[in-house]
Amino acid sequence: MSNLPPVNSPEVAQLGPSELSAYRVCLAFEQQVTEQISVIHARILGYLILHAPTENGRHEVVKAIHSCNKDFEVLSELGQAFLDYFIRPFKELRRWTPASSDNSSRTSSDEDEEDLQELETIPKPEAPKNRLDAKNQALERDGLRCVVTGLYDHDAAITKISVEEIVAAGGAVGTGCAYIVPDPAYLDAFNTPMSSPLEKKYSASVLAILKDFGYDVESLTDPNVHSLFNVMTMQFDVHVFFDRLNMWFEGTEIANFYKIQTISEWIKVPKLVNFTSSNPTKYPDLPSPKLLALHAACAKVAHLSGAGEYIDSLIADLDYLDELAFDGSTSAVLNHALMNKAARSIGAW
Structure with missing residues (x-):
């Protein structure tokens, strides 16, 4: 958490007049409130101004802040809405996928004789319709490797890649299919029976702003959320870092080259990654720059504002809470539990 x-x-000096005015509101909000969650709300709004992934999105955040008329209670509701409908869904998705299945009857000797160039003649497959499709197609597109570390997927590579190649690459690991952004239905599910009319109003505002951030609801509604532009193959520990917003990708001036950023020097990953397709004809879609920028913005705001740590604390409290307190001190934990239950009810996830 950072002031x-x-x-x-x-970074603030680069803001325009209206943006700076809204940012000053966030500064005053942060400095005059004492409750931890209100401080987090103030920082979420302030850091959103600084790290919005698009100019249109920044403009809409600024407009929403100005609409609160410097009322700290209303600003707190707006900050909570961004926490609930932006940061929480991105941070809490544990989108592990089943192991890839290959029902082919080909032997390993058949695989050795296959010329990889023949893949170019294979028709483009149907777009993924579920997690397993996404996992299998992403794995093939990514060359049976984690896109970050370059290590081979154990189950897929063991029958298709020589032992020498696997060893030369650093070994084999278990991998999962990492989704960059969630299904829009997942975000909508965070409206709970406890949501007030004001909360519902701001949830709608946040979802509209997310569209300006590059989150296209129409193109991501199930089953499109499983499209290859929204998924990557990652070894399990890297997958966890990415899903928990502890790691993100910063775009560079070179297409499909990204700097890898982490919240801690203890997370040991390469500094740079180049996304490629093992077969551009069959699998032309690479991870979307717009969606990666959206994920990166969410990760930075979550880390700098303290919202990420706050959500982690709710998860820990939920694990150890035996009963709810009558004084309302556990209401945030209850709300968190209700949101999780609503999200888990979505079959696609």
Whole structure:
């Protein structure tokens, strides 16, 4: 968790007049409230101004902040809406997929004789319709490797790649299919019976702003959420870092080259990654730059504002909570539990 930068800091100095005015509101909000969650709300709003992935999105965040008329209670509701409908869904998805299945009867000797160039003649497959399709197609597109570490998927590579190649690459690991952004229905599920009319109003505002951030509801509604532009093959520990917003990808001036950023120096991953397709004709779609930028913005805001740690604490409290307190001190944990239950009810996830 980090204090919002002062107005004379380089990143704030780049803001326009309206953006700076809204940012000053966030600074005053942060400095005048004492409750931890309200401080987090203030920082979420402030860091959203600084790290919005698009200019249109930044403009809409600024407009939403100004609409609160410097009312800290209303600003807190807006900050909570971004926590619930932006950060929480991205951070809490544990989208592990089943192991890839290959029912082919070909032997390993057949595989050795196969010329990889023949893959170019294979028709483009149907778009993935579920997690297993996405897992299998992403795995093939990514060359049976984790896109970050380059290590081979154990189950897939063991019958298709020589032992020498696997050893030369650093070994084999278990992998999962990492989704960059969630199904829109997942975000909508976070409206619970406890949501007030004001909360519902701001949830709608946040979802509209997410569209300006590059989150296209129409193109991501199930089954499109399983499209290859929204998935990557990652070994399990890297997958966890990515899903928990502890790691993200920063775009560079070179297409499909990304700097890998983490919240801690203890997370040991390469500094740079180049996304490619093992067969561009069959699998032309690479991870979407817009969706990666959206995930990166969410990760940065979650980390800097303290929202990520706050959600982690709710998860821990839920694990150890035997009963709810009558004084309302556990209401946040209850709300968290209700949101999780609603999200788990979505069959696609």
